[in-house]
Amino acid sequence: MKIISILCQKGGVGKTTAAVNISSLLSDMGYKTMLIDLDPQGNVATYLNQDKNNNNKTSSVDLLEGVVDINPIIMNDKFALITSDQSISKYNQEKIIGGSKLKKIRNIPYFKNFDFVIIDTPPTMSSLVQEALSTSDYYMIPAKPEFLAVEGVAQAMNFAKKTISQIPTNNPIFLGVILNQVDNRRSSFLDFLNELRYLLSDKLFESHISQSTEIADSPFYAKTVSNFPENSKARNEYLSLVKELVSKIEI
Ligand SMILES: Nc1ncnc2c1ncn2[C@@H]1O[C@H](COP(=O)(O)OP(=O)(O)OP(=O)(O)O)[C@@H](O)[C@H]1O
Numbered sequence: 001m002k003i004i005s006i007l008c009q010k011g012g013v014g015k016t017t018a019a020v021n022i023s024s025l026l027s028d029m030g031y032k033t034m035l036i037d038l039d040p041q042g043n044v045a046t047y048l049n050q051d052k053n054n055n056n057k058t059s060s061v062d063l064l065e066g067v068v069d070i071n072p073i074i075m076n077d078k079f080a081l082i083t084s085d086q087s088i089s090k091y092n093q094e095k096i097i098g099g100s101k102l103k104k105i106r107n108i109p110y111f112k113n114f115d116f117v118i119i120d121t122p123p124t125m126s127s128l129v130q131e132a133l134s135t136s137d138y139y140m141i142p143a144k145p146e147f148l149a150v151e152g153v154a155q156a157m158n159f160a161k162k163t164i165s166q167i168p169t170n171n172p173i174f175l176g177v178i179l180n181q182v183d184n185r186r187s188s189f190l191d192f193l194n195e196l197r198y199l200l201s202d203k204l205f206e207s208h209i210s211q212s213t214e215i216a217d218s219p220f221y222a223k224t225v226s227n228f229p230e231n232s233k234a235r236n237e238y239l240s241l242v243k244e245l246v247s248k249i250e251i
């Protein structure tokens with residue numbers, strides 16, 4: 001089991017979109033994948049048209065509260081979900097230090113059946129993101145290719161580093177920055193890419209995700225890139241990202 005968190009305190013950079021599409025493609029590739037939402041916005045459930053208020057299903061609050069009898073939403077035999085809702089916001093505080101609750105899922109036998117657990121996190125520097133890091137083997141940061149995004153990435157990396165130094169029992173590895181909503185027609189893009197490569201070297205994924213109306217529309221139809229035609233650019237970009245991810249982990 002490999003646990004990977006997707007984080008960035010900057011909102012709207014594509015965390016949820018990446019979490020949903022990466023999980024769905026990993027399951028297509030035959031990896032048993034669990035997607036956990038830790039964001040009070042509960043966007044994972046909405047994206048996939050699932051009920052986040054179903055009391056019969058395990059929620060991420062249940063995980064934080066030590067429930068070990070796990071009953072996730074089953075999307076298919078390789079893809080399961082644990083959703084979130086506003087009730088988790090009591091743990092989403094910047095004043096308290098998190099990291100003591102979610103790490104317990106590593107010892108729950110049910111989770112050991114999974115090849116990958118992907119965690120979507122809220123756009124905050126809060127105890128919930130610290131909980132995610134405390135249980136993760138890896139983390140990654142999506143970013144938009146904009147000038148001010150460099151600062152957002154640096155802030156996210158610093159927050160993760162500081163958190164990791166405070167959680168001595170776990171030391172997740174930074175897999176890298178994923179560039180999302182790339183528009184190659186913008187002449188500044190290559191300059192931006194060169195600067196990011198210089199700053200991040202191998203901590204920048206080679207695979208990028210372009211700005212795509214198919215992706216922007218997909219939650220409306222509860223679709224992931226898995227449902228896109230095989231020749232779809234968005235699907236192929238995500239597929240190449242997921243292959244790069246798997247090769248970085250050398251599973
Ligand atoms: N490659 C893309 N092309 C076009 N639109 C995209 C792309 N990736 C994400 N989006 C859109 O951008 C918006 C923000 O994406 P998303 O919700 O995944 O970001 P987020 O980082 O999870 O946001 P939050 O910080 O609020 O949790 C959504 O409307 C989504 O559909």
Ligand SMILES: [Mg+2]
Pocket residue numbers: 015016017039043120121
């Ligand atoms: Mg989100």
